[in-house]
Amino acid sequence: MSNEQPKSAYFLVQNGEQEVTHTLSVLVDDEPGVLARVIGLFSGRGYNIESLTVSETEHESHLSRITIVTKGTPRVLEQIKNQLARIVPVHAVKDLTTIALERGNDKPLERELALVKVCSTGENRLEALRLADAFKAEVVDATTDHFIFQMTGRTPRVEQFVSVMGPLGLVEVCKTGVAAVSRGPEGMMGEDA
Amino acid sequence: MSANKQTTDTILAGASISGVEMNGAEMVLQAFRDNGVEHVFGYPGGAVLPIYDEIFQQDDVEHILVRHEQGAGHAAEGYARSTGKPGVVVVTSGPGATNMVTALTDAMMDSIPLVCITGQVPTHLIGNDAFQECDTVGITRPCTKHNWLVKSIDDLPGILHEAFHVATTGRPGPVVVDIPKDIQFAKGLYTTGQRRYHKSYHPQREGDAHAIRMAVQALASAKKPVLYTGGGVINSGDGATAKLRELAELTGFPVTSTLMGLGAYPASSDKWLGMLGMHGTYEANMVMHDCDVMFCIGARFDDRITGRTDAFSPDSIKIHLDIDPSSINKNIEVDIPIVGDIEYVLAAIIHVWKEEQRKTDIPAVKDWWRQIEKWRGRKSLAYRKNDDVIMPQYAIERLYEASKNHDTYITTEVGQHQMWAAQYFGFDEPNHWMTSGGLGTMGYGFPAAMGVQVAHRDALVIDIAGDASIQMMLQELSTCVQFDLPVKIFILNNQYMGMVRQWQQLLHGNRLSNSYSEALPDFVKLAEAYGAVGLSCEKPGDLDDKIAEMIEVQKPVIFDCRVASLTNCFPMIPSGKAHNEMLLGDEVDDEDIDKAIDEEGATLV
Numbered sequence A: 001m002s003n004e005q006p007k008s009a010y011f012l013v014q015n016g017e018q019e020v021t022h023t024l025s026v027l028v029d030d031e032p033g034v035l036a037r038v039i040g041l042f043s044g045r046g047y048n049i050e051s052l053t054v055s056e057t058e059h060e061s062h063l064s065r066i067t068i069v070t071k072g073t074p075r076v077l078e079q080i081k082n083q084l085a086r087i088v089p090v091h092a093v094k095d096l097t098t099i100a101l102e103r104g105n106d107k108p109l110e111r112e113l114a115l116v117k118v119c120s121t122g123e124n125r126l127e128a129l130r131l132a133d134a135f136k137a138e139v140v141d142a143t144t145d146h147f148i149f150q151m152t153g154r155t156p157r158v159e160q161f162v163s164v165m166g167p168l169g170l171v172e173v174c175k176t177g178v179a180a181v182s183r184g185p186e187g188m189m190g191e192d193a
Numbered sequence B: 001m002s003a004n005k006q007t008t009d010t011i012l013a014g015a016s017i018s019g020v021e022m023n024g025a026e027m028v029l030q031a032f033r034d035n036g037v038e039h040v041f042g043y044p045g046g047a048v049l050p051i052y053d054e055i056f057q058q059d060d061v062e063h064i065l066v067r068h069e070q071g072a073g074h075a076a077e078g079y080a081r082s083t084g085k086p087g088v089v090v091v092t093s094g095p096g097a098t099n100m101v102t103a104l105t106d107a108m109m110d111s112i113p114l115v116c117i118t119g120q121v122p123t124h125l126i127g128n129d130a131f132q133e134c135d136t137v138g139i140t141r142p143c144t145k146h147n148w149l150v151k152s153i154d155d156l157p158g159i160l161h162e163a164f165h166v167a168t169t170g171r172p173g174p175v176v177v178d179i180p181k182d183i184q185f186a187k188g189l190y191t192t193g194q195r196r197y198h199k200s201y202h203p204q205r206e207g208d209a210h211a212i213r214m215a216v217q218a219l220a221s222a223k224k225p226v227l228y229t230g231g232g233v234i235n236s237g238d239g240a241t242a243k244l245r246e247l248a249e250l251t252g253f254p255v256t257s258t259l260m261g262l263g264a265y266p267a268s269s270d271k272w273l274g275m276l277g278m279h280g281t282y283e284a285n286m287v288m289h290d291c292d293v294m295f296c297i298g299a300r301f302d303d304r305i306t307g308r309t310d311a312f313s314p315d316s317i318k319i320h321l322d323i324d325p326s327s328i329n330k331n332i333e334v335d336i337p338i339v340g341d342i343e344y345v346l347a348a349i350i351h352v353w354k355e356e357q358r359k360t361d362i363p364a365v366k367d368w369w370r371q372i373e374k375w376r377g378r379k380s381l382a383y384r385k386n387d388d389v390i391m392p393q394y395a396i397e398r399l400y401e402a403s404k405n406h407d408t409y410i411t412t413e414v415g416q417h418q419m420w421a422a423q424y425f426g427f428d429e430p431n432h433w434m435t436s437g438g439l440g441t442m443g444y445g446f447p448a449a450m451g452v453q454v455a456h457r458d459a460l461v462i463d464i465a466g467d468a469s470i471q472m473m474l475q476e477l478s479t480c481v482q483f484d485l486p487v488k489i490f491i492l493n494n495q496y497m498g499m500v501r502q503w504q505q506l507l508h509g510n511r512l513s514n515s516y517s518e519a520l521p522d523f524v525k526l527a528e529a530y531g532a533v534g535l536s537c538e539k540p541g542d543l544d545d546k547i548a549e550m551i552e553v554q555k556p557v558i559f560d561c562r563v564a565s566l567t568n569c570f571p572m573i574p575s576g577k578a579h580n581e582m583l584l585g586d587e588v589d590d591e592d593i594d595k596a597i598d599e600e601g602a603t604l605v
């Protein structure tokens, strides 16, 4: 299909609309199948998931918070939020990126945790330790043959740490995905939440 | 669904049976009663036997035994669409549930309230690949508004009531309650008070006051307005229909509708433009293209409506009223979105219009009507009559004529006959037209007609069918005979999958790959084999008498109407074209057809 003249009845995306990455926070009832509903929505409608984390955050009221990093044109992002809000056990969908931009920040507060296993000896082992120190990663397990580092930070920084460990005997990595909240005193649901 | 909202509320408020101990199967039946259910469509099997045992021991709820679960689903859809009440289905686990998937998806696409109870293997066997186990909630998650797997008898009454609530409120849709067999046997306390089970679910009814004022201002400033209405008006209920008619009267604006919305505004009115979209009238589509203010009421800018989106109604201010926020700005960016229930929002708009003493720009709108008259003058639904062969359009016109003195409900299958029914049959009332719009399900129409007839025993219910579609759910003829449902199947028999043939002619060099209806059955004998009545007609001159005979018969009828086999359905907006680039029937020749869809369009239908 040529780019300048779309001719389909199914044509959706406007030319020139840039894709942007946004972080959404979704408050849901903690019940069986709720994660499947959210993930199924993304796969079924062809939306992107760059990162997804979920955990029960309010035990008494059985609420879980799902943090999704997604990418799309502004129109698609609006669809994603509206479609999420349609899911019956979804209480609220907040676009943390939009909230941050409105408050003059470029991003919400975002953190990710990685566990990074490195096996090496000699100079490589020392270098791994030095770099871990520079990145403020913590040693959480070690033998004479290996380290496991725990690294917390924003996604690009975590990724950078993992990549510098690559040539130093990196064995495996596990990451939590992004946890995010808005900066400032307000909660996700406003005052009374 | 406003009517039903009320009935559920009042019935539940007055319920006295709350707090009584009973088993799960009894709860299902009690919840049916408490939610005003009089009919269920279903098919038994191992995993629902306790429920069937309860059905056997009571008389409040009549069970209609279908011949295939998909038939139960479509029957429930027809029942729901023609009554404004939810359609209810009971099927067994495994194949019973999987057979329901098409009907659930159909109901999801067309926003039809269905409550489907599925049996499931006993709780301790779930996940073991037990006999007739399937992951019903997993399979039906994307094709239901919500679904539940009931894991404890204590949850069952609350879930059952919530199921009715979710299905019928907001944007209606299908729900599934999957009940393991041990839960059906288990005893617990029946309650009616747990309807607000999900605090997160609260559809918006009233529209935003500011948006309503903006809309009124836009409508009053319009020089070339149009009201573009959809199935949402029917779903919102009789109040919405009344308000729509009042608004059209008040403003003098022209009205068009999608396939799903036919009947909300009377086809006999002089303000009616006919259906819009791919096979809509010339005037409706030209009005959509050239208008300066478009008020979309309960429709969703589906791709069969818009044609190419970048050329869709380029110069109009668009107001969009919908109960589902996700319908807004999905396909077409609009200027004034209003989320709310059509009945409430239209009432508010009319109120503000009157309060602010708004007036239509009469000279401008008069000019607009003059332009519309010119477009009407193209007579886009004209076709060449023939004395020897029945033209399909003629058959629908005669059927419409003959059914005018009856309380007539029309359902359709999917194909050319569906479009001809929409074009040539006039609907003056809502809930009298049932068709599969969003999913386009061949096999929908006949069971849907059966469901309509269950709800309206004395009405004339006709499924306008194609020779291919009717073979998808024909087994339900046996159900009709068993339950004395005198549904009329009116087959426009062109011996082709006509719509497929038409597209092959337009797009694929007229290579009619697998679209000829080879080895058609003798429909008359087939009807007789089921104990129904078979009629057939080949000559235009015999048509009226035969139709009269069909209507006379108090039994199910298959009417084999032999029509011209190669007729195309026009007008038509070819795929990839804009509203003002329609193909019109009487002026198209073979060369136009060749040129109609260029290469890019062909890859993108």
Ligand SMILES: Cc1ncc(C[n+]2csc(CCOP(=O)(O)OP(=O)(O)O)c2C)c(N)n1
Binding pocket: B413, B414, B415, B416, B417, B418, B440, B441, B442, B443, B465, B466, B467, B468, B469, B470, B492, B494, B496, B497, B498, B499, B500
């Ligand atoms: C279940 C299903 N399968 C396939 C299709 C694709 N399809 C759309 S129209 C059509 C042909 C319908 O033929 P017929 O029922 O004879 O109606 P006609 O177009 O001839 O009026 C087909 C195969 C469909 N809509 N539904």
